[in-house]
Amino acid sequence: MxxxxxxxxxxxxxxxxxxxxxxxxxxxxxxxxxxxxxxxxxxxxxxxxxNPFYRVVEITDETEDPAIWGKNFPLQYDDYLRTVDQVRTRFGGSEAVPRTPDDVDPRSIVAQSKLDEDPRLKTIWAGYAFAVDFREERGHAFMLEDQTFTQRQIVAEQPGTCVHCHASVYVPYMKLGGGDLIQGFEAMNSMSYAEARKLVNHPIACIDCHSPDTMQLRVTRPAFIEGIRALKASEGIENYDVNTMATRQQMRSYVCGQCHVEYYFEGAEKRLVYPWSQGLRVEDILAYYEAAEFYDWTHAETGARVLKAQHPEFELWNQGIHARSGVACADCHMAYKRVGALKISDHHVRSPLLNINRACQTCHRLSEEELKSRAETIQGRTFALRNSAMDALVDLINDIKMAGEAGRNDAGLTAARTFQRKAQFLLDFVEAENSMGFHAPQEAVRILGESINYSRQGQVVLRDEKNF
Ligand code: HEC
Ligand code: HEC
Ligand code: HEC
Ligand code: HEC
Ligand code: HEC
Structure with missing residues (x-):
């Protein structure tokens, strides 16, 4: 006053x-x-x-059923259930294709066939199960049934290892290993798929990414625990333990890297291995396979010992500007959303292009249209080069086939097959990666450029007179 x-x-x-x-x-x-x-x-x-939940029910390290977790966390559970949605984007998402259920396969809806979309894939994978059935991937809710009923199960004997990335395996592994996760993993790897399949009940569930007591993120997949340890060792960090040494932001990608990665089965025991001990770039992974003298199958038309790449989202993302800027998988694919005062992570994991306002506009002050167009421009360019790479590889395959029929000498054929192996793995690394280049645009087109070069070099070798 x-x-x-x-x-x-x-x-x-x-x-x-x-x-x-x-x-x-x-x-x-x-x-x-x-x-x-x-x-x-x-x-x-x-x-x-x-304290965004009331503990309605007790959850322990043996609570596998996500519906029980859902009683404590209804918002996350509701979104998790929505992974059944199928919506197509220009290059991603998936189409809901109706089919008539039969005795072998009870599914009434599947995703569209990539083989029908692009028959060149059948030539590239000739002699391998992928040439029989390969579909667009869809939401997490379908992972177990799509694996169980793919025709790849019919044309080839698949191992128990497959379920590592298609089911809630944490509780089954622990039971099988008598409380030891790794032992349970090893035991299930060496079973047949049918045997292992009887031990699992759900697609990926809450317990696969969260600790039941604190709800903190955790990695439960043995192949990731071992793969990331090998990678860190190659960078000079010994005995890396992902669950105690990773930052929270890293964990927001590592939980996805548990499955969205390139892999192979090692040895007679079919151990699941992520081939990262030389690094995550495609050349590092190829060098790993060369050293291990590994091949997935012998190409039916050329006799080349070739490799099949599988969904290397984690590896490609690692080479991109978003990873370099610290942007995690969950930032785009499980974007934050507000419900009342709560800020929750959207457990409806899906294409971020169906959710641009939360997935991108939190960081980029651009219109939805502009962001979508930037993403699709990257994807369109990648797609065009992927098509050129595919034509080049099919050309090489045809040339090797003809050269074989013409009785050309072994030196030339062997050299050309080596180029096929490289060209094929590089092309497949981008083709099998599910963002159509978005996760690391420049790296994706670099890889495709190298692939085209290998295919054409293979053709040049066959034209060399000393190889007649
Ligand atoms: C900066 C945002 C961003 C980050 C970070 C990111 N992604 Fe993506 N991702 C995208 C976009 C955009 C697409 C393309 C979606 C489309 O074409 O509909 C995509 C596509 C995908 C797809 C295919 C989805 C579909 O609907 O076909 C998968 C699977 C995927 N990402 C997994 C991952 C994983 C795993 C990580 C982390 C290792 C990751 N993403 C990191 C933005 C991101
Ligand atoms: C390292 C983890 C991992 C392993 C091991 C794994 N998958 Fe998958 N699988 C995935 C991911 C991630 C996707 C979704 C991305 C994609 O389809 O590219 C997928 C998609 C699929 C699909 C749906 C798309 C398609 O290809 O038609 C089928 C079917 C499938 N896997 C079968 C199998 C079989 C059979 C095995 C064992 C030989 C297996 N998976 C082993 C991670 C894995
Ligand atoms: C246990 C292994 C596993 C983990 C962990 C996992 N995924 Fe997947 N994901 C799959 C499989 C398998 C599919 C394909 C399912 C199918 O086609 O039936 C898939 C499909 C997807 C799709 C395609 C969805 C659509 O609607 O087309 C996206 C996007 C995706 N995953 C992103 C992620 C992100 C982001 C994370 C981490 C937060 C993650 N995934 C963790 C195995 C996994
Ligand atoms: C593929 C891995 C994955 C699965 C499966 C998963 N979550 Fe999450 N969850 C996450 C990630 C990533 C976050 C963000 C955590 C962070 O930023 O520290 C999260 C966060 C949460 C949180 C903290 C609040 C929030 O929303 O950010 C709760 C609660 C939660 N999840 C509940 C569940 C429930 C319930 C289920 C099963 C219905 C489930 N989660 C399945 C990956 C997963
Ligand atoms: C958490 C923040 C964050 C999110 C979420 C995010 N971005 Fe980014 N984005 C960045 C950063 C940081 C860069 C690097 C450029 C810079 O520093 O300005 C970047 C770069 C880009 C680039 C340039 C890529 C290149 O290779 O030059 C594009 C395109 C882009 N973002 C699109 C998207 C789209 C589309 C989404 C949603 C699917 C998205 N971003 C989500 C932070 C983010």
Whole structure:
């Protein structure tokens, strides 16, 4: 009140001062009441945000069924259930294709066939199960049934190892290994698929990414635990333990890297291995396979010992600007959303292009149209070069086939097959990666450029007169 006193010098002033005092006191009281109410509200909401669930049920390290976790975390569970949605984007998502269920395969809806979309794939994979059935991938809810009923199960004997990335395996591994995760993993790898399949009940579930007591992220997949340890060792970090040494932001990608990676089965025991001990770039992985003298199958038309790349999302993302800037898989594929005062992670894992406003606009101040167009420009360029690479490889395959029929000498054929192996793996690395170049645009087209070069070099070798 001091300042008012100073300004008031008359009696009139004194009276006014009294009135003013009452008015100010009244405003202050009102403000205080309002403020307190607001404060209580904020505190309640903070409390809500810090402890965003009531523990309706007890969850332990053996609670496999996501529906039980869903009682404590209904918002995340509801979104998780929505991974059954099938929506097509220009290059991603998936189409819901109806089919008539039969005795062998009860599915009434599947995703579109990539082999029908592009028959060149059948030539490239001739003699391998992938040339029989290969579909667009769809939501997490389908992972177990799509694996169980793919025709690749019919044309080839698949091992128990397959379920590592297609089911909730944490509890089954622990049971099988008598409390030892790695032992359970090893035991299931060497089973037949049919045997292993009987031990699992759900597609990926809460327990595969979360600790039941703290809800913190954790990695439960042995092949990732071992793969990332080998990778870190190659970078000079010994005995890396992902669950104690990774940062929270790293974990927001590592939980996805548990499955969205290139892999192979090692030895007679069919151990699942992520080939990362020389690094994550396609050349590092190829060098690993060369050293291991590994091949997936012998090409039916050329006799080349070739490799098949599988969904290297984690590896390609690692080479891109988003990874370099610390942007995690979950930032785009499980974008934050608000529900009341809560900020939750969208467990409806899907194409971010179906959710641009949350998945991209939190960081990029551009319109939805512009962001979509930037993404599709990258994808369109990758797709065009992927087509050139595919033509080049099919040309090489045809040339080797003809050269073989013409009775050319072994030196030339062997050299050409080596080029086929390289060209094929590089092309497949981008083809099998599911972002059509978006995760690392420049790296993707670099790889395709190298692939085209290998295919054409293979053709040049066959044209060399000394190889006639
Ligand atoms: C900066 C955002 C961003 C990050 C980070 C990111 N992605 Fe993506 N991802 C995309 C976009 C955009 C697409 C293309 C979607 C489309 O074509 O509909 C995509 C596509 C995919 C697809 C195919 C989806 C579909 O609907 O066909 C998978 C699977 C995927 N990403 C997994 C991952 C994994 C695993 C990581 C981390 C290792 C990751 N992504 C990191 C943005 C991102
Ligand atoms: C390292 C983890 C991993 C292993 C091991 C694995 N998968 Fe998958 N699989 C995935 C991922 C990730 C996708 C989705 C991305 C894609 O389709 O490219 C997928 C997709 C699929 C699909 C649906 C798309 C398609 O190809 O038609 C089938 C079927 C499938 N896998 C079968 C198998 C079989 C059979 C095995 C064992 C030989 C196997 N998977 C082993 C991770 C794995
Ligand atoms: C246990 C292995 C596993 C883990 C862990 C996993 N995925 Fe998948 N993911 C798959 C498989 C298998 C499919 C294909 C399922 C099918 O086609 O039936 C798939 C499909 C997808 C798709 C395609 C969805 C669509 O609607 O087309 C996206 C996107 C995706 N995963 C992103 C992620 C992200 C991001 C993470 C981490 C938060 C993650 N995945 C963790 C195995 C896994
Ligand atoms: C593929 C891995 C994965 C699966 C499966 C998964 N989550 Fe999550 N969850 C995440 C990620 C990533 C986050 C973000 C964590 C962070 O930023 O620390 C998260 C966060 C959460 C949180 C913290 C609040 C929030 O939303 O950010 C809760 C609660 C949660 N998940 C519940 C569940 C439940 C319930 C299920 C099963 C229905 C489930 N999660 C399945 C990956 C997964
Ligand atoms: C968590 C923040 C974050 C999110 C989420 C994010 N971005 Fe980015 N994005 C970045 C950063 C950081 C860069 C690097 C450029 C820079 O520093 O400005 C970048 C770069 C890009 C580039 C340039 C790529 C290149 O190779 O030069 C494109 C295109 C892009 N983002 C599109 C998207 C789209 C589409 C989405 C949603 C699917 C998305 N971003 C989500 C942070 C983000």
């Amino acid at each position: 001091n300042r008012h006193s100073e300004k008031s010098s008359s009696k009139d002033g004194a009276a006014r001062q009294g009135l003013l005092f009452v008015a100010v006191a009244l405003v202050a009281a009102l403000a205080a009441a309002g403020g307190a109410a607001l404060l209580i509200n904020i505190m309640e909401r903070k409390q809500e945000a810090r």
